[in-house]
Amino acid sequence: MLAAQRQRITEFFQAAVAPLVAGTELSPNIVLERPRDPSHGDVACNLAMQIAKPLKKNPREVAQALVDALLANPAAKELVASAEIAGPGFINLRLTDASRQAVVKTVLEQGAAYGQSDAGGNEPVIIEFVSANPTGPLHVGHGRQGALGDALSSLYQSQGYAVTREFYYNDAGVQIATLATSVQARARGLKPGVDGWPESAYNGDYIQDIADDFLARKTVAASDGEPVTGSGNVDDIESIRAFAVAYLRREQDLDLQAFGVKFDNYFLESSLYKDGKVLSTVDALVKAGKTYEQEGALWLRTTDYRDDKDRVMKKSDGTFTYFVPDVAYHTVKWQRGFKKAINVQGSDHHGTIARVRAGLQALNIGIPEGYPDYVLHKMVTVMKNGEEVKISKRAGSYVTLRDLIEWSTGETPEGQERDVTRGRDAVRFFLISRKADTQFVFDVDLALAQSDENPVYYVQYAHARICSVLNQAQMNIDETALSNLDLSLLTSPREAALLAKLAEYPEMLQKALEELGPHHVAFYLRDLAGELHSYYNAERVLVDDEALKMARIALLVATRQVLRNGLALIGVSSPVRM
DSSP: OHHHHHOOOOOOOHHHHHHTOOOOOOOOOOOEEESSSGGGSSEOOOHHHHHOOOEEEEEEEHHHHHHHHHOOGGTTTTTTTEEEEEEETTTEEEOOOHHHHHHEEEEEEEEGGTTOOTTTTOOOOEEOOOOOTTSOOBBBBHHHHHHHHHHHHHHHTTTTTTEEEEEEEEOOHHHHHHHHHHHHHTTTTOOSTTOOOOTTTTOOOOHHHHHHHHHHOOOOOOOTTTOEEEEOOOOOOOHHHHHHHHHHHHHHHHHHHHTTOOOSEEEEEHHHHHTTTHHHHHHHHTTTTTTETTTTTTEEEEGGOOOSSSSEEEEETTTOTTHHHHHHHHHHHHHEEEEEEEEEEEGGGHHHHHHHHHHHHHTTSSSTTTTTTEEEEEEEEEEETEEEEEEOOTSSSSOOOHHHHHHHHHHTTTOOOOOTTTHHHHHHHOOOHSOOOOOEEEHHHHHHSSSSSSSSHHHHHHHHHHHHHHHHHHHOHHHHHHHHHHHHTSSSSHHHHHHHHHHHHHHHHHHHHTTTOTTHHHHHHHHHHHOOOOOOHHHOOOOOOOHHHHHHHHHHHHHHHHHHHHHHTTTTTSSSOO
């Protein structure tokens, strides 16, 4: 059901209920839903059950009065074909054929803008995702964050928000020190397992690559950083640290480039210390009376904000715990004008949420209680050749995002340039195809399969199938001309189902936004592809009847557009042939 149709039907119910609640304090909320079973109609409303009890009337009698009033409204006749009462008082409406068919004209007229909205009013939103430590290549968990965060960003943009995609680099702390000593050990000729190798060092082959380039005095630079040249001096740990961080930031840039993810801003944790933000945040919490000292450590009274226990801010050795710069960072986000902030992180960050929010509340600078929002995802298990893959030779202890893209691309015929689009599409689609907080198994063999069991292939094939039919028609597609066709011939059951699914797209986007759930887009695309394939198998498009053929071509062009819109939103291509 299109937004304009929803609004009009809501108005019809408002007019129908007004006489029933006149003289009372009732102000019913009219909610229109899509019945789970399509055989029950196109629209369901529980209005009668809302008002029956306070009116002391039988719900079915109230429903009948509402139905009678609605059907008596002349304006409703062009939208509502029939109404019936079900169960304890649900009202089910069936739309007219013309109102169902209207979606084709709407899609063809709006094109890539179909489903988009200006409801966000250009409100600034910052979405932070990936935010990997620059201590190694991006792993598949970072990939899931990348797919979720980028799709969520596009979703917010489609609904009228001014989105900033941000990558927060944890380039300070113990892990960076460990990276530097690991590279230093390799540069001195040591390898994992030999005497003298640091116990906590990173063991991946990439550490040797960094050491080799450092000794060769090569120059590297991340996308937003100054070039760093290796000094070649194995005793200069600070030079090694700077080079290693720059090297791995560049490597992560390449991973993200292969994945098709771009960021608007990169924020360095180290800048919070350099600019005094961490110290000023701690000072503000002390002045607010929200801290205390115990056993040589500084504690934050997070139990004042529903945490299960107070948390250490500064340890007895004078170093800060990891959530303190997070509080400073989110204070900076708020000061930058982002009243809405969303973090996409692994579920292992769950404990951080209460601490960060408690710190922000304790500052008492107007930040609301639930700031920021979080989307937490579970990790990914990778299966290949029927077995779980746990490590990568390059990374040493985990499967990298680049591994996953390359595996999902498959073999490249000899003499042809490698095209990672297929792998990127599969990885992106798969990684948002489940709700973020559910476990996910990425089956590389399935990602390579050209069958209906492969969801991304199934959806992309629907798009390619439509392109094939249109090529067979040997005609130039003019969306404007198609939108002015007589669509009244689109009345078969499969056409009705496909039309209804096209009309669901804008509502689905709104639901996905409200639930911070881009998985809804993947679910919808699979359903839409299923309706298209069912329609294709049930009805011929290029029939002899010219009027019917053109109406069906218009339906296919509209379906292709919605498939294209949805795939673009999640960063997946729309191939014209497969």
